Amino acid sequence: MSKTNKIVTRDEIMQKDKWAIEDLFQNDEDWKKEFEQVKSLCKDLQAYEGKLGESASTLYEYLKLKSEAEFHFERVYVYANEKYHENTANGTYQNLADQANGLEVLLNSAVAFDMPEILAIPDEKIEQFLSENKELQPFTRVIKEITRKKAHTLTAQQEAILADAGEVLGAPSNIFSMFNNADLKFPSITGEDGEKVPVTHGRYITYMESKDRRVRKEAFESVYHTYQGMKNTSAAMFSANVKASMFRAKAKKYENTLEMYLDDTDVPVSVYTNLIETVHSNLPKFYKYVALRKKLLGVEELHMYDVYAPLVSDVEMSYTFDEAKEIVLEGLVPLGERYINLLKEGFANRWIDIYENEGKRSGAYSWGAYGTHPYVLLNYHENLDNVFTLAHEMGHALHSYHSNETQPFQDAGYKIFVAEVASTCNEALLIQHLLNKIEDKKQRAYLVNYFIESFKGTLFRQTMFAEFEMRAHAKAEAGEALTSEELCKLYHELNQTYFGKDMIVDEEIDMEWARIPHFYTPFYVYQYATGFSAAIALSRRILKEGSKAVEDYVGFLRGGCSKDPISLLRGAGVDMASKDPINEALLLFGELVDELEELTK
Structure with a gap:
């Protein structure tokens, strides 16, 4: 597939070569239900404002609820953005990703009071809470992380304002993503065989690895003259x-x-x-x-x-x-049988979105949500570098798997x-x-x-x-x-x-x-x-x-x-x-x- 000059549409990619996003949500309707659930949890969280220092049980209830809200938010956010990354020109998932960004701001605003309140609890009282309530102990690291940043934590009102500003402060990154992935187009060049070939983010390095210096120079100029403009x-x-x-x-x-x-x-x-x-x-x-x-x-x-x-x-x-999968399996044998079996599981069960298509996010990454297997995005081309990219991203994926x-x-x-x-x-x-x-x-x-x-x-x-x-x-x-x-x-x-x-x-x-x-x-x-x-x-x-x-x-x-x-x-x-x-x-x-x-x- 990588040898053709045509960039295929998403619909032309075989199902077996797409990640199993349905393992996260079966459809957009299920996503919307969980989206609304997170909004509801945000309201529940706000009800704890001013109460976190009352007792160990109150602090535990809040942290447990916050963890639940963040768990569901992560699922909502990952799905919306992974669907958006499948084709960044797809308006439906541009909208879902925007909604997820707005939900992040809402959640951050809903919990903005907790750091100032927890920091206001005297250290000896925190230690007492942890010792008297065993349910609270799994949140020890969360509490210690908050107290570690005591000098950089604002008042509850200030933290809320900063959280509300999150969407605006994140705008440059979102604008760059749209500009770089969806809008920016590079002039075609003449390939090694004398035929016109498209230049994309995914194909650029392949051209730069060409033995033909003319091809390398043309691809180089195609990309950077476009950015220069x-x-x-x-x-x-x-x-x-x-x-x-x-x-x-x-x-x-x-x-x-x-x-x-x-x-x-x-x-x-x-x-x-x-x-x-x-x-x-x-x-x-x-x-x-x-x-x-x-x-x-x-x-x-x-x-x-x-x-x-x-x-x-x-x-x-x-x-x-x-062939790349087999090479990676052979090369990682020193990590043990279980590690290899997990790799095979990922390969067999569509953890990976393999090939480039029109509008697909450039590059490669591993991402996912707690409670569901990791996902790996690739733009695979048939060279050694992409074999190593597969090994690299599966390293991320299995790090997440073991941690989760x-x-x-x-x-x-x-x-x-x-x-x-x-x-x-x-x-x-x-x-x-x-x-x-x-x-x-x-x-x-x-x-x-x-x-x-x-x-x-x-x-x-x-x-x-x-x-x-x-x-x-x-x-x-x-x-x-x-x-x-x-x-x-x-x-x-x-x-x-x-x-x-x-x-x-x-x-x-x-x-x-x-x-x-x-x-x-x-x-x-x-x-x-x-x-x-x-x-x-x-x-x-x-x-x-x-x-x-x-x-x-x-x-x-x-x-x-x-x-x-x-x-x-x-x-x-x-x-x-x-x-x-x-x-x-x-x-x-x-x-x-x-x-x-x-x-x-």
Whole structure:
């Protein structure tokens, strides 16, 4: 299917290749009933305002009711948005997603009083409540999380106003999603066979991996010239999102947006700055790779559209989706029989929405609601990268599965900081499996380079994104305007810093910031890099130590948010409060570059 030039409609996709969304709700009518149920629960929750400090039983009743409301809301929100993501141009599900966003604001407003009220309860009284009421004890972590943020909690009235503003503050992200997924169209290009082919978000990287430099250059220009034509609109959306973050940070009495977002996941700011500092100190290793790429491609000038070009010729690694599933199952055998059986269950029971269709959300993700199996969205194309995307997203899915299976609802939703660890650990195990199987020198060179590309795309690239976010937010917080010119200038400078003197930083790449969806979830992307570093360490321990390491790792998967992220990872055998895992990962990167150089002599 991926070989055709036509982008199919949703109706043309076979049922077996679509996710089983009916496992969440049979139809829209069932969704509407649960939507109304959440609205009713919001009214019930408001009846507790002013009463939370009365007794342990009252506090328990409220927290139990809130958990019930959030459980049903999650189901409503996930269904509406997953249906919307199937075809972002579908007006019915645009409307349902909008309604779900409005319901989120309503729920947040209904419970806005609880943090100030719980914080007003003296610490000794909280301890008394917890000791005298055993039913309340499962909510211990919820209560501790509220008290941890005491300095950043407003009065009940202020919290309600901030909750009511949620829909407005989220508008830049929603506008970007509509603009980027539904409205933005790229000019077609001439493919390798001389025929006109469409350029989409889903197909862009495939074109950038073409052996034909003309195809790469045309796709590159098709995408970035289109964004260039929308540079002022893009800057306005980006700037509005930063200002929304600044508003929240100021209202919550944080020094800056970075501190606010990291505090939300209970991660020290030093983890973020450690990442950038450690990668900067290791950039000479990356410069060596860039120079090797230039040499192997045999070009006088290395351009940004050469970044994904294959370095090893005459190696075809194309896989149907069925082949991809088998490869992933083989590669993850070290994680044990139960893990493999769960993967098979997901493959057999339509957890995955596999192929691209008109209007479908770009990229890939794993998502779901407590009490129902996870869902994975893909835009599958038949290349090695998409095989790893399958392993990656199923890593997320089985992290959620283990967490939901073990933890109560209120402790099941793991923090974003640890979210990328399980997914990337799967990728690290898979690449090691493939390297162990390959004896052919050229194929080994191909896979070693693929592993290097994983470092480039995850550890180096995401850290550059993280630095861009940090510096862009800092500029806005210093009173500077985030115009398209300023954003492009900053992005250009960072590309020069990260790629070094052997790369021509084409002016088109200056607009790349305008197409990164994760920038609308501020300070998220750094966790890909930290997660990658942790995953490298964990995968090496699993392969070296076997069952004991797997036991510790599965314990981490089951942890949910029952502990802070740094503690959960320490339990699995890696300390992300230090620079060691990042340095160790980059040491491996340097060794891989050296091996590729030897293999390609």
